Amino acid sequence: MARPRTFDESVVLEAAAAQFRVHGFADTSTEQLCEAADVRRSSLYNAFTSKDELFVRALDHYASTMRARQESILTDTSLSGAERLRKLIDAIIEEERVARAEGHAAGCMGVHTLMNPGLRARDERIARILDRDLRERLGLLEDTIRAGRADGSVPDGPPAGEGALLINTIISGIRVAAQTGVTPDILHRIALDGLRSLLG
Template identity: 40%
Template sequence: MGRPRQFDEERVIRAVCQEFWAKGFDGTSTADLCRVTGLTRSSLYNTFHSKEHLFRRALSYYVSTMTARQATVLDTPAASGLERVRALLAVIVDEETANRESGRGAGCFTVNTITSIASRNPDVARVVEADLDKRLSSLRLALMDGQLDGSVAADRDPGDLAWYVTSLVSGMRVAAQSGAGRTVLEGIASTGIEALTP
């Protein structure tokens, strides 16, 4: 009978998520993973099998957390569709400003993954694609509500608008990594909101 694990698997996933988020898959070594988790190489890989498997677990943890946060913001029945999208963009501004002020300017783990490993790893690409589908779906519903309540232009396809907002969010995160501060990010968000209005 094997010995029981002596560590909290969820804590390990959270720790490696931060490391992969900051350094990416290629920039993170096994030594880095052992350092942030406090585990030996054998303990790490006996449980998680490989660096790639651990990366997928960390990415899945990140996307489920972030997508749930977006869904919560977008699922506010008392607010108009446009107000919900505006609230989402405000969250992005706050997150990126806080990251910059704390010196953690790592951007979005998902965006970083799309521009690096996803194109050469089908399993990672599937995690990213599933997350994108969920985010687009929640945005599309909020935008359709906005079209019904008159706050969002009714002559545009809500699917196209959902892609537009997703691209806007990704662009804001990249801009923040490039040095854009709160004022610039708020200007981008404001311009994006104007493009959605009737």
């Protein structure tokens, strides 16, 4: 009954996330966002009321898709617990490899946002999104560690909850290290070194 949008909302969100990820919130202008998404300014403002709002939506979208990707690895019952964890690490290193190939050494929008306190202050939804994302990912990791202990692929070690935190910490550390130019294959070895208490 009315003119339909010519752009796909989630495509815009992904383009926006890519910009925010590479340049950060403050250093991404609305013009850049328009250009990246190939959408005119009024369309953007019409669909997403403000830059802040667009950021929140982009972050949410980004966190969901990323998490879904990790979830599909960690719940793949055709693999042992340990294999799933290793595969997760592989996938993360692969992300960094791709980012590297694309020029920007930029890792993860989640870590970026987390390390930018001003952003969280800007909208309480941001903290909520990050919190929820963290909780869900930790839960998945914990379940996988437990599954690995049950199927015998993961040796005894720290409690599963603590192990989940360890994996998450290592992943964050890897994201940071990637920014300093460490090559993906070295990142991979470091990740496995760090997980020795879990994976042996």
